[in-house]
Amino acid sequence: MDHTLFSSAEMAALDTSALPADHPFTPFIHHYGVVLPSAKADELFGWLLEHTPWARRSLQLHGKLVEMPRDMAWYGTSKDQGVYATDANEWPERLLLLKNLVEELTGFKYNGCLCNLYRDGSDSVAWHSDREAFGGAVASLSLGASRTFRVRLKSDHAINHNFLLPSGSLLLMKPGCQELSEHCVPKTKRLVGPRINLTFRQVA
Numbered sequence: 001m002d003h004t005l006f007s008s009a010e011m012a013a014l015d016t017s018a019l020p021a022d023h024p025f026t027p028f029i030h031h032y033g034v035v036l037p038s039a040k041a042d043e044l045f046g047w048l049l050e051h052t053p054w055a056r057r058s059l060q061l062h063g064k065l066v067e068m069p070r071d072m073a074w075y076g077t078s079k080d081q082g083v084y085a086t087d088a089n090e091w092p093e094r095l096l097l098l099k100n101l102v103e104e105l106t107g108f109k110y111n112g113c114l115c116n117l118y119r120d121g122s123d124s125v126a127w128h129s130d131r132e133a134f135g136g137a138v139a140s141l142s143l144g145a146s147r148t149f150r151v152r153l154k155s156d157h158a159i160n161h162n163f164l165l166p167s168g169s170l171l172l173m174k175p176g177c178q179e180l181s182e183h184c185v186p187k188t189k190r191l192v193g194p195r196i197n198l199t200f201r202q203v204a
Helices: 008-014 038-051 093-106
Strands: 029-034 055-061 064-075 112-118 125-128 138-144 147-153 160-165 169-173 181-185 195-201
Touching: 038 093, 038 138, 038 195, 064 125, 093 138, 093 169, 093 195, 160 169
Parallel strands: none
Antiparallel strands: 029 169, 055 064, 064 112, 112 195, 125 181, 138 169, 138 195, 147 160, 147 181
């Protein structure tokens, strides 16, 4: 896999939603902007769309079984290290190479990856924190259509920020972020194509 990245100047120019230095989220969220050339991002998106064992999961919500409005697949260190009541899949070589690249960029090691597929604007994820990643880092690599990623403090919802995540972009939530904040990808009425989100995690 080609690990060629944009220069720092090019990455800064592409990062249109970087946080100001004095923003409350700056200590524990870093948006790298676009880190994959568009041709490579497109190629990876097509491969993952075809070869990932996507499945739509359900969860108990207020006593009812509710289907989650997105498809998922989980990769981890063992079958027992599953999330959302699913076993871990074996890592394909391309995903391992992406994991190595993200580790190099962020400076953190990851032992799991939750892959999310948002097929259109009606697919979403509600406000939540990644509880299985408490105490660790979560790195989010986006491929495909751009979607808005919203973050807010648990203690004060007025303190929030919206990130527009285009294809090939990387966002890091550092240790402590899950405990202090929550995030979501809201539905949109805009006509948007499918998006794949790879969330590399440190899971105990």
